[in-house]
Amino acid sequence: FNGQGVRNKLRNTLVIFDAKTGEQKQVSQQFTNVAGAAVSPDKKHILFTGTTYENMSTREGALFLYDIESGETKTIIEQDKYAIGSPFFMDNGKAFFTINDMEFNGKNGYFCTLDVATGAWAKMDVWADAEVGGAVGTDCNMGGGMNKKMKDGKLYMTRAVWGDSHLCVMDMESGVDATICDKQGSINSFDLAGNKAFAVCNRGQELNEIYAIDLESGEETCMTAFNKQYAAEHENVAPEHFTFKNKDSVELD
Numbered sequence: 001f002n003g004q005g006v007r008n009k010l011r012n013t014l015v016i017f018d019a020k021t022g023e024q025k026q027v028s029q030q031f032t033n034v035a036g037a038a039v040s041p042d043k044k045h046i047l048f049t050g051t052t053y054e055n056m057s058t059r060e061g062a063l064f065l066y067d068i069e070s071g072e073t074k075t076i077i078e079q080d081k082y083a084i085g086s087p088f089f090m091d092n093g094k095a096f097f098t099i100n101d102m103e104f105n106g107k108n109g110y111f112c113t114l115d116v117a118t119g120a121w122a123k124m125d126v127w128a129d130a131e132v133g134g135a136v137g138t139d140c141n142m143g144g145g146m147n148k149k150m151k152d153g154k155l156y157m158t159r160a161v162w163g164d165s166h167l168c169v170m171d172m173e174s175g176v177d178a179t180i181c182d183k184q185g186s187i188n189s190f191d192l193a194g195n196k197a198f199a200v201c202n203r204g205q206e207l208n209e210i211y212a213i214d215l216e217s218g219e220e221t222c223m224t225a226f227n228k229q230y231a232a233e234h235e236n237v238a239p240e241h242f243t244f245k246n247k248d249s250v251e252l253d
Contacts, residue, residue, distance in 0.1 A: 014048055016068070027066050027073070035061060038088040038095070044068055045116060047087040047095050052079060059083055059102055065119065076119055085109060086132040090150050090172070093117060098132055126175030130168075134160035136186040142200045142208050145189025156180075156197065156215075158187050162253050163241055167197060167213060181218045198223070205236035 014028040014037055028034050028050060037048035046066040051057055062079035066072070077084060082099040086109070089095045093116055098109030108131055111124040133147035135158050148157040150172075159168045159179075167181040167190065181187070183203065190199035190213075197213040201220075207227035213220045243253045 012050075014046070014050075014066075028064075033057065036085055036087050040089045040095075040116065041091065045089075047089065047097070047114070047116075049084045049087055049097070061085075063087070063097060063114075063121075065114075065116070074119060076114060076121060083109070086148065088148060088150070089116075091153075096150070096155070097121075099123075124172070124175075126170065126172070126177075128168075128170060128177045130159045132157050134158060134165065135188060136160060136163065136165045136202075138186060138188065138202065140202060140208055141188055142210075145200060146191060147189055149190075149192055151192050156190075156192060158190070162243075167199065167218075169215070179218075180215060181213050181220060183220065205238055206231040 011031060011033045012035070013026060014034045016025045016027060018024075027046060028048065029052060031054050032050040032052040034048055034050040037046055039046055045068065048064050048066065049061050050064070051061045058079070060079050060081060061084045062075060063077040063084050065074045065076055067074070077099070081101065083102055085098050085100070087095065087097045090113070095114040095116055097112050097114065099112055100107060100109035108129050111127055112121055113124060114121040135147060148155065153172055155170045155172055157168055157170075158165050161182070164182070164184055165186040165188070166179050167187050168177065168179050170177045180197070185204065186202040188200045188202070188208070190197045195215050197215060199211050199213055200208050201211045202208060207230060209222050209226060210224045211220045211222050241253065243251050245251050
């Protein structure tokens with residue numbers, strides 16, 4: 001691209017960086033393209049997913065667990081069957097991730113847990129037909145952030161619903177799934193503090209602002225005015241939203 005041609009030896013690489021010394025240590029293999037990673041709360045392990053290939057990438061990926069103290073990497077799931085995503089650690093010695101058998105295009109993955117000590121993993125009985133951390137594609141962001149987080153046994157996550165992104169929560173024991181905030185617009189990233197989520201949101205035709213969202217009621221309050229002046233001084237035309245069905249009777253928007 002950009003006159004440079006196709007360069008198929010570039011990979012997203014997982015690296016440990018020592019801020020004091022400036023030293024870097026590569027964790028992933030040379031030809032592994034890392035798709036996601038998470039550090040355990042005790043800073044002893046890194047769970048990451050990636051696809052390893054030399055010339056042509058595959059849809060299938062692998063799941064790895066890296067021991068920071070020993071420097072050893074254990075392959076939890078081989079790269080032969082599943083697309084794997086959304087790795088992160090829970091607060092009970094377990095980790096979470098999703099697997100997708102790619103039975104058909106657009107299928108969402110199954111929820112899984114990993115016992116960090118033994119390396120044993122299993123599908124969860126609970127499942128929501130939705131992408132964990134799903135979002136609306138946008139170039140309007142505030143540097144990025146989290147789109148999923150565990151707290152008190154509950155998984156908080158963003159979820160794309162048509163042209164919007166909602167804040168949802170699932171109880172990991174009971175499987176009860178609920179939508180906290182379903183206002184029109186996009187929740188790009190969030191964090192939790194007390195009984196509130198603080199999220200970077202697009203609302204209406206305005207640019208990003210930070211909102212406080214009550215985790216019980218879903219009520220939100222705009223906390224910033226970074227881009228209010230720009231919105232007041234410029235006219236924005238709202239796009240028309242509509243849905244249609246393709247030849248396979250699948251509804252699209």
